[in-house]
Amino acid sequence: MGTQSVTEQGDDPAETILARIRARGGAATIYDIAELAEVNPSTVSRALGKPGRISAATAARVHAAAERLDFRINPMARALQTGKTRMLGLVLADITNPFVFGIVRGAELEAAAAGYTLVIAESQESGENEAEAIERLLPSVDGLVLATTRLGAGAIGRLAARKPVVLINRAVEGVQSVLPDVEAGVEALMSHLAGLGHRSVAYLAGPDSSWMSARRWSSILAAAEQRDIAIVEIGPGVPTIEGGREALRRVNAARVSAVIAYNDLMALGLMQEAAARGVVVPDQLSVAGFDDIFGTELITPPLTTVHADLITAGRRAVQELLEPGTAVQIEQSDDLLPTRLIVRGSTGTA
Amino acid sequence: MGTQSVTEQGDDPAETILARIRARGGAATIYDIAELAEVNPSTVSRALGKPGRISAATAARVHAAAERLDFRINPMARALQTGKTRMLGLVLADITNPFVFGIVRGAELEAAAAGYTLVIAESQESGENEAEAIERLLPSVDGLVLATTRLGAGAIGRLAARKPVVLINRAVEGVQSVLPDVEAGVEALMSHLAGLGHRSVAYLAGPDSSWMSARRWSSILAAAEQRDIAIVEIGPGVPTIEGGREALRRVNAARVSAVIAYNDLMALGLMQEAAARGVVVPDQLSVAGFDDIFGTELITPPLTTVHADLITAGRRAVQELLEPGTAVQIEQSDDLLPTRLIVRGSTGTA
DNA sequence: TTGTAGGCGTTATCAC
DNA sequence: GTGATAACGCCTACAA
Numbered sequence: 001m002g003t004q005s006v007t008e009q010g011d012d013p014a015e016t017i018l019a020r021i022r023a024r025g026g027a028a029t030i031y032d033i034a035e036l037a038e039v040n041p042s043t044v045s046r047a048l049g050k051p052g053r054i055s056a057a058t059a060a061r062v063h064a065a066a067e068r069l070d071f072r073i074n075p076m077a078r079a080l081q082t083g084k085t086r087m088l089g090l091v092l093a094d095i096t097n098p099f100v101f102g103i104v105r106g107a108e109l110e111a112a113a114a115g116y117t118l119v120i121a122e123s124q125e126s127g128e129n130e131a132e133a134i135e136r137l138l139p140s141v142d143g144l145v146l147a148t149t150r151l152g153a154g155a156i157g158r159l160a161a162r163k164p165v166v167l168i169n170r171a172v173e174g175v176q177s178v179l180p181d182v183e184a185g186v187e188a189l190m191s192h193l194a195g196l197g198h199r200s201v202a203y204l205a206g207p208d209s210s211w212m213s214a215r216r217w218s219s220i221l222a223a224a225e226q227r228d229i230a231i232v233e234i235g236p237g238v239p240t241i242e243g244g245r246e247a248l249r250r251v252n253a254a255r256v257s258a259v260i261a262y263n264d265l266m267a268l269g270l271m272q273e274a275a276a277r278g279v280v281v282p283d284q285l286s287v288a289g290f291d292d293i294f295g296t297e298l299i300t301p302p303l304t305t306v307h308a309d310l311i312t313a314g315r316r317a318v319q320e321l322l323e324p325g326t327a328v329q330i331e332q333s334d335d336l337l338p339t340r341l342i343v344r345g346s347t348g349t350a
Numbered sequence: 351m352g353t354q355s356v357t358e359q360g361d362d363p364a365e366t367i368l369a370r371i372r373a374r375g376g377a378a379t380i381y382d383i384a385e386l387a388e389v390n391p392s393t394v395s396r397a398l399g400k401p402g403r404i405s406a407a408t409a410a411r412v413h414a415a416a417e418r419l420d421f422r423i424n425p426m427a428r429a430l431q432t433g434k435t436r437m438l439g440l441v442l443a444d445i446t447n448p449f450v451f452g453i454v455r456g457a458e459l460e461a462a463a464a465g466y467t468l469v470i471a472e473s474q475e476s477g478e479n480e481a482e483a484i485e486r487l488l489p490s491v492d493g494l495v496l497a498t499t500r501l502g503a504g505a506i507g508r509l510a511a512r513k514p515v516v517l518i519n520r521a522v523e524g525v526q527s528v529l530p531d532v533e534a535g536v537e538a539l540m541s542h543l544a545g546l547g548h549r550s551v552a553y554l555a556g557p558d559s560s561w562m563s564a565r566r567w568s569s570i571l572a573a574a575e576q577r578d579i580a581i582v583e584i585g586p587g588v589p590t591i592e593g594g595r596e597a598l599r600r601v602n603a604a605r606v607s608a609v610i611a612y613n614d615l616m617a618l619g620l621m622q623e624a625a626a627r628g629v630v631v632p633d634q635l636s637v638a639g640f641d642d643i644f645g646t647e648l649i650t651p652p653l654t655t656v657h658a659d660l661i662t663a664g665r666r667a668v669q670e671l672l673e674p675g676t677a678v679q680i681e682q683s684d685d686l687l688p689t690r691l692i693v694r695g696s697t698g699t700a
Numbered sequence: 701t702t703g704t705a706g707g708c709g710t711t712a713t714c715a716c
Numbered sequence: 717g718t719g720a721t722a723a724c725g726c727c728t729a730c731a732a
Contacts, residue, residue: 026433029726030725039702039703040702041725042702042703042704042726043701043703045727046701046727049726053701054702058702072485073725073726074430074489074725075489075490076724077430077726078725079708080430080707080709080726081707082708087490095451095454095455095458096455098448098644101445101448102446105445105446105472108471112486117471119467119470120454120469121468122462133462136462137467138422139377139423139424139425139426140425268648272647294446294644294645295644297622298622298648298649299649299650379708380710390719392710392711392718392720392721393717395710396711403717404717405717408717424708424709426710427710427724428709428710428711430710430711430723430726431710431711431724432724
């Protein structure tokens, strides 16, 4: 009878279950699937979770039922049991700095590919905000990428003891990090400048709390010594366009023929202010930066800069979080991210 | 005795519990607190969760114990029970487009202020990727902000039926959205151009799937008609610098004295290509864009554009998600985000 | 290969 | 005002 009356309502067990799911206003669970596939919930969990651990026939039934009920696993329930949230945190000092775009994209790409979700927090360049943001998302993530962190080495170390941490553009003893090959980039830049006849150069430093600014400075200092070029450090300064603009006066006062800014944003600001004050770049002053961000090709003359592959940096950081051993420990100089000099119009003969 | 021997070890109950927590390699739970404060776990939950519902003395003991054990609530456990994850999703077409910076910052700011965590996904301008990304993070979030979505109205509607959704720069019947006041911006821009004597203008369109591109075009068309200015639409084009560069030839062929690009990125590309081909902006061609992104002041001449307050857009979208009623329904023309014309050097007399 | 049972950390619903 | 107890949805020994 039942098989004959095709018009009969409510006979489809799947429909019955779906109705119940809708009624409780939620999503399908493994219990619903178990009921429809006529197996135990634990069997469903296994069929969905591990490949070969279940008979092909049962697995097929389970998958069909899951499909039918439009099942999505509840990440919270899974996380509660396993302790793994499949989420990764990315902490940035300043989201509006074009420098971070590449990092975000690379990290998101790699995270998504591995089935992880990326959560983002911004510290607005404040160490306090950063600590707060980290505390806030620490319980929800399996690991953390700190790009341009303003935290001290101690705080970073303690953090790394709690959860996997990977640093970008920062090295701390015992903590994984993704670093560009600063040496190589600086070498290329300095010989470029030397080749143009510059004998007196200034380095426009970033914030005091920036590890990378110090790193670049020490590298530049060494390269200058080696070439017998006069070098001065100016700063510290805010790592923004505004920071660059404000520094022009001191750069001029230093009477150098070329200036290397901590980052492209500062270099850009420097050039804008130079243009505003009638200082011709590169005729009267050569300017170079770091990172090769968006905008370096827009300005006139376009900016000479040391390119860093930020997308790869983001990818690597996430890879390292997911399977430790891929990235690089402090000062293990191979495996640094390649860096290359992009010569554009902002540098010229002295 | 016990009270006398101050040197006695392991007598501090807090220490004992802390040791046990460390031993199991996890974090403190409300059970640990309950034990230390000598109350029931449910009391701990209440003391921590709701304000007045507990006696002051008990609450104090609980808080002290929580502090002592460095307790952080487990968001997964809470979410499992409440169904609320306190996470919000932000889906973007292209993270590297400076257009999104403001949105991300605004959204993150507002989310953090409300104790929410922001998770980010990028679709790389592909509707398929976008759908996939949304499926991936839907179970983990309480709501979704879609900025520059490439999804169809149907898909968006179905999505909004499952979870709270707020759109930025896109309107769909029955779905909340945050929209700029396109009319006002276009009016200002067109009268600016008319005042400069332009009688023939081109609109360089964005992608076909971009709602906002169509919106801007219809607004421009109306404003041009009203002023008896000749207007042509060129496109569709890719909404990037490259897309702008590629369009120059068609813009020239149209013999217009001014071009309005769908967004600043395309305007920037147009100008770069113009410079490369010896077309002088604004003498031979006036160029204007939309959004006022990073970089518009860098290029020479700086770009005239219709500024949109993207940070506020991001904030509003999140506010609306958190407490519906704040933002604006389709075509409810008040409550649009104010927009204003920024006149710079890329527009001049015809 | 599959079922049973217990637990992950929290909140909610009852009692008292 | 506080305590006991049962979910929330999933995973995982252990047993069968």
